Amino acid sequence: xxxxxxxxxxxxQPMQAEALARGxxxxxxxxxxxxxxxxxxxxxxxxRAYSGALELGFTYWAGSMxxxxxxxxxxxxxxxxxxxxxxxxxxxxxxxxxxx
Numbered sequence: 363x364x365x366x367x368x369x370x371x372x373x374x375q376p377m378q379a380e381a382l383a384r385g386x387x388x389x390x391x392x393x394x395x396x397x398x399x400x401x402x403x404x405x406x407x408x409x410r411a412y413s414g415a416l417e418l419g420f421t422y423w424a425g426s427m428x429x430x431x432x433x434x435x436x437x438x439x440x441x442x443x444x445x446x447x448x449x450x451x452x453x454x455x456x457x458x459x460x461x462x
Contacts (some may be wrong), residue, residue, distance in 0.1 A: 379416060
């Protein structure tokens with residue numbers, strides 16, 4: 363079973379997975395990663411969205427960009443539009459990327 367919360371790596375306060383998904387502020391089509399922020403300290407966090415879950419992690423360079431997942435959190439009802447990175451939660455649009 364996936365946990366529904368995780369402690370922020372910066373401030374150590376618990377973060378709820380649904381709140382992280384709802385707080386999404388960006389998307390990179392090059393890496394297929396979304397960006398959100400810790401509700402307590404505002405630290406930016408990267409994640410990969412899945413159907414029903416998000417995987418928090420970080421990117422690093424090792425010849426090319428890599429994503430290292432740290433924890434996969436359950437977000438029941440989360441759905442991602444693969445073409446543009448839009449996110450829905452139980453049929454409600456919670457994030458739409460800004461066209462470039």
